[in-house]
Amino acid sequence: MAGNLKVSVWRGGADGAFQSFEVPREASQTVLDVVTHIQRALDPTLAYRFACRVGMCGSCAMMVNGVPRWTCRTHVDKVAHADSLEIAPLRNLPIIRDLVADMREFFDKWARAKGEFRGHATRKDDFAKVRPDSAPRVQADAGIECIGCAVCYAACDVVAWNPQYLGPAALNRAWTLVKDERDRDTLERLRAVAGDAGCHACHSHVSCTERCPKKLSPTAAIAGLKREVAKAVLHGDL
Amino acid sequence: MTFRGEARLWLAQRASAGVLALCVAVHLVTIVYAVRSGLSAAEILQRTRGSIAWFAFYSLFVLAVTVHAPIGLRSVLSEWLGWRGRSRDFALLLLAAFLGWTGMRAVLGVFA
Amino acid sequence: MRQHPSYWAFVVHRVSGIALALFLPLHFWALGNALQLDSFIAWTQQPLVKLGEWLIVVALAAHLGGGLRVLALEFLPWRNWQKSLAAGAAAFALAVGLAFALAL
Numbered sequence: 001m002a003g004n005l006k007v008s009v010w011r012g013g014a015d016g017a018f019q020s021f022e023v024p025r026e027a028s029q030t031v032l033d034v035v036t037h038i039q040r041a042l043d044p045t046l047a048y049r050f051a052c053r054v055g056m057c058g059s060c061a062m063m064v065n066g067v068p069r070w071t072c073r074t075h076v077d078k079v080a081h082a083d084s085l086e087i088a089p090l091r092n093l094p095i096i097r098d099l100v101a102d103m104r105e106f107f108d109k110w111a112r113a114k115g116e117f118r119g120h121a122t123r124k125d126d127f128a129k130v131r132p133d134s135a136p137r138v139q140a141d142a143g144i145e146c147i148g149c150a151v152c153y154a155a156c157d158v159v160a161w162n163p164q165y166l167g168p169a170a171l172n173r174a175w176t177l178v179k180d181e182r183d184r185d186t187l188e189r190l191r192a193v194a195g196d197a198g199c200h201a202c203h204s205h206v207s208c209t210e211r212c213p214k215k216l217s218p219t220a221a222i223a224g225l226k227r228e229v230a231k232a233v234l235h236g237d238l
Numbered sequence: 239m240t241f242r243g244e245a246r247l248w249l250a251q252r253a254s255a256g257v258l259a260l261c262v263a264v265h266l267v268t269i270v271y272a273v274r275s276g277l278s279a280a281e282i283l284q285r286t287r288g289s290i291a292w293f294a295f296y297s298l299f300v301l302a303v304t305v306h307a308p309i310g311l312r313s314v315l316s317e318w319l320g321w322r323g324r325s326r327d328f329a330l331l332l333l334a335a336f337l338g339w340t341g342m343r344a345v346l347g348v349f350a
Numbered sequence: 351m352r353q354h355p356s357y358w359a360f361v362v363h364r365v366s367g368i369a370l371a372l373f374l375p376l377h378f379w380a381l382g383n384a385l386q387l388d389s390f391i392a393w394t395q396q397p398l399v400k401l402g403e404w405l406i407v408v409a410l411a412a413h414l415g416g417g418l419r420v421l422a423l424e425f426l427p428w429r430n431w432q433k434s435l436a437a438g439a440a441a442f443a444l445a446v447g448l449a450f451a452l453a454l
Contacts, residue, residue, distance in 0.1 A: 066351055067351045068351065155351055157352070158317070161316075161317035161318070162316065162317055191241060194241035194242075194244060194245050195239070195240070195241035195244040195245075196239065196244055196316075198241070198244075200244045200245065200247075200248050201313070203313065203360055203364075203420075204356065204360065204419075204420055204423045204424070205352075205356060205357050205360045206354070206356035206357070206423075207351060207352065207354070207356075207357060210354050210356070211351070219423065220423075223423055223424045223425075226248060226424055227424070227425070229241075229245050229248075230245060230248065230249055233242055233245040233246065233249070234249075238241075238242060238245070252421065252424070255417050255421065256421075258414075259414060259417070259418070262410060262414060266407065266410070266446070270449070300378075303374065307370070307371045307374065310367050310371065311367075311368070311371055314364060314367075314368060336375065337374065337375060337378065340375055340378035340379050340382060341378045343378070343382035344378045344379075344381035344382040346382075347381065347382050347383075348381065
């Protein structure tokens, strides 16, 4: 595994630029290993995020050769073109510095899509009995593993073209709650996710589903929201 | 536009798409038939003029187009040209009216 | 990030839609004016016009195929094979285009 990688790393804010580094190749090297090497051995001023480094937390998400990925789960062998790599902060989010994106807008949209469970039971009530094989529960379960890493948000061109668009993660979360029979806020939530900034802006590019490291399908969730909103509007509920 | 309005546009787009799928299929078959038969203008008009069925069919076709094309362009205008808001929607209404007018003019010319 | 079939299907769907939206007013206008003249039919025999007509038919078929893909994604339960719908839509467009080319 001899040789070096030529790595272009984004430095600075929105008006920054790429800076080149030479990083020795190692066996089973991940892109996070590369970034870590740069910060420890070559330039300690490089800012980047990581936490678990084993593919569970989503903190290390970055653009690698123009594609959003978890860098701890991306082997250099799989993505390097002719011994070179380009690493940049997640697309569609403001840049704080270098490889660190500002996640606030991502989570603000999550809140705007009413991505928060609201039940009506109290501790005095019995447990809710939800059949795991009921159709709504199966649909909800297909989306609940989201860890909010924003890879789908970075992959989505509608997010890039429509600044108000809530985005795949927020809409996926809203869908899991719409399908949760314990939640009481369905109509409120449908109101929040309908419209130009919501589910109706999705054009089924399916980039979110393609890139999701947890193999979720925001495309399916958003299609479900479109159907629910249509039903509610036709029945006069909304 | 309200979210209710957006939801209705979404429904109208899918409904008109369904209508257009049928109309386009029939239209393509008809045109290919006419072309292959080498019909002249007079021969075509002989078959189409005064036909209530064809008149109704193509009027429905035009109506579906006036619904579907402007709604389809709406996203393109906002996403690729950054044109949003009332002025865009008004322009699209004008487009719908223009398509309806020229479309019915053609339908009347061929089927009335 | 955009190198996957569903994205290409979207681009084809949108571009064909724009082409049709630009072409249709011309089509309606020409029909409204000219069908009474045999010279119009003669004009349509020109190679460039035939090429234009063929392109319109391909655009129509591509847009219809793409639209069927969107309808399937939005209304049918999610299945992974729906990704191959993009391929199906493309094949459909091609088939119609060929058929029309043969007829011309």
